Amino acid sequence: DQQVKQNSPSLSVQEGRISILNCDYTNSMFDYFLWYKKYPAEGPTFLISISSIKDKNEDGRFTVFLNKSAKHLSLHIVPSQPGDSAVYFCAASGERGSQGNLIFGKGTKLSVKP
Amino acid sequence: DAMVIQNPRYQVTQFGKPVTLSCSQTLNHNVMYWYQQKSSQAPKLLFHYYDKDFNNEADTPDNFQSRRPNTSFCFLDIRSPGLGDAAMYLCATSMVGGNQPQHFGDGTRLSIL
Numbered sequence: 001d002q003q004v005k006q007n008s009p010s011l012s013v014q015e016g017r018i019s020i021l022n023c024d025y026t027n028s029m030f031d032y033f034l035w036y037k038k039y040p041a042e043g044p045t046f047l048i049s050i051s052s053i054k055d056k057n058e059d060g061r062f063t064v065f066l067n068k069s070a071k072h073l074s075l076h077i078v079p080s081q082p083g084d085s086a087v088y089f090c091a092a093s094g095e096r097g098s099q100g101n102l103i104f105g106k107g108t109k110l111s112v113k114p
Numbered sequence: 115d116a117m118v119i120q121n122p123r124y125q126v127t128q129f130g131k132p133v134t135l136s137c138s139q140t141l142n143h144n145v146m147y148w149y150q151q152k153s154s155q156a157p158k159l160l161f162h163y164y165d166k167d168f169n170n171e172a173d174t175p176d177n178f179q180s181r182r183p184n185t186s187f188c189f190l191d192i193r194s195p196g197l198g199d200a201a202m203y204l205c206a207t208s209m210v211g212g213n214q215p216q217h218f219g220d221g222t223r224l225s226i227l
Contacts, residue, residue: 043218043219044218058200101162
């Protein structure tokens with residue numbers, strides 16, 4: 001049973017608009033959440049993270065929001081750029097303590113059209 | 115630049131023929147991980163090393179083994195690859211401690227003939 005779910009396999013957005021990628025989780029023990037970006041033929045690259053003690057973390061054009069009561073997090077990219085086109089993975093950890101074992105979602109493929 | 119390097123990028127082996135995938139890191143991280151990722155699926159953790167301590171996931175098949183001879187290197191051995199083992203294999207590293215992101219290599223795509 002999936003503990004981290006990304007229900008949208010794909011998302012298409014116009015350049016300059018906001019991209020919103022969503023992620024849901026089921027395990028209330030998760031306390032650290034990450035977003036990774038993956039280009040074809042490359043490994044996942046760490047993008048941004050958030051601890052469960054916060055509800056928002058911002059880094060430039062990227063903002064992650066965490067709603068613990070809903071067990072939901074989202075990644076906002078604004079403004080979206082064609083170079084943001086990639087697969088975005090949501091991941092969570094905390095169930096296994098400090099070794100950082102991550103549970104990944106299946107990913108959402110973002111396409112930003114010029 | 116400090117990084118995680120996986121070799122080879124592409125590996126083809128025959129059904130049942132042992133194969134070894136390699137990962138090295140210059141980040142000096144304590145923890146090294148091996149993930150299996152099949153098409154359109156989430157990366158799935160196979161096992162990890164915390165320094166020299168090996169931690170196997172409960173559902174990792176016995177066919178998969180790992181070695182970590184030193185801090186910098188970690189190997190994934192598949193003793194008798196089956197067709198279902200064709201996948202992307204990702205190596206990652208992190209420091210131990212809460213809230214440490216993992217850093218990934220570019221993966222090895224394994225094909226089974």
